[in-house]
Amino acid sequence: MKKTYFNWSSGKDSALALYKMQQNKEHNLDLLVTTTNKNFDRVSMHGLRNELLFKQADSIGVKLNTIEFPADVTMDLYSEIMKTSMNSLVEKKYTHAVFGDIFLEDLKAYRDSKLAEVNIKGVYPLWKKDTKTLIKEFLDLGFKAITVCVNAKLLGKEFVGRVIDEKFINDLPENVDVCGENGEFHTFVYDGPIFNYPIDFSLGEKVLKSYTLHDKEEDNCHLQKEEIVNHDNSFWYCDLLSK
Incomplete structure (x- = not known):
């Protein structure tokens, strides 16, 4: 079998892709890898507290490795940390890496x-699938997710901290992808067929944060879909508190 690790974001596309990989008998998937902000102990871009990330991994039953970055990371430092992490995975004989990109x-x-x-090969279980079909499959399988971050240029405060359901999908503006594939929103998955038990949490405060991406840092955005930040973008975040 192919020794495989999964690039886990904590969100719905990752959850559906992982579900599909668990049905794939060609891969021995035994590791989740997530990038985090070590200054704030949160998942990069999503803003999810690490405590909830760890609870996800425990419920899924797959080992989790985090790649930690400082809050203010330069392109050179980002590349250096990623290279070190990749070499470590190669040393452990991993040959395939899974992503939830569409x-x-x-x-x-x-x-x-x-x-x-x-010499690692990328695997993309959701690649080129229709996003409306994917979100329907996600919900039909019994997954449950909530938005933790939305792009303020496209969605208002009322869209963050909302459970993903048919009403949420119907309320989305026409220019917003139903899976948020262009970075319109990010989610936290707290229940579904990949979990042994649901993750318990409560809603915290909602805050608006703005980011400026300098030209020299642009290449960082290509490494993780969850870290794509356009110039002067603003995001609404909903803090989730572990119970």
């Missing part, structure tokens, strides 16, 4: 080019 061509090309440098 249709971002440039991102996939960048991932594959970096993986090729260390």
Whole structure:
């Protein structure tokens, strides 16, 4: 079997992709890998507390490795940390890496080019699938998710901290992908067929945060879909508190 690790974001696309990989008998998937902000103990971009991330992994029953970055990371430091992490995975004989990407061509090309440098092959279970079909499948399978971050340029405060259901999907503006594949929103999955038990949490405060991406840092965005931040973007975050 192919020794495989999964790039876990804590969100719905990751959850559905992991579900599909668990049905795949060709891969021995025994590791989740997540990038986190070590200054705030949160998942990169999603803003999810690490405590909830760890509870996800415990419920899924798969070992979790975190790749920690400082809050203010330069492109050079980002690349250095990623290279060290990738080399460590190669040393552990991993040959395949799974991503939940759906249709971002440039991102996939960048991932594959970096993986090729260390002789790892990318696996994309959701690639080129219709997003409306995917979100329906996600809900029909019994997954439950809540938005933890939304792009304030496209969605208002009322969209963050909302459970993903048919009403949420119907309320989305026409220019927003129903899976948030263009970075319109990010989610936390707290129940579903990949979990042994649901993750208990409560809603915290909602805050608006703005980010400026400098030109020299642009390449960082190609490494993780969850970290794609356009110039001067603002995001609404809903803090989730572990129970």
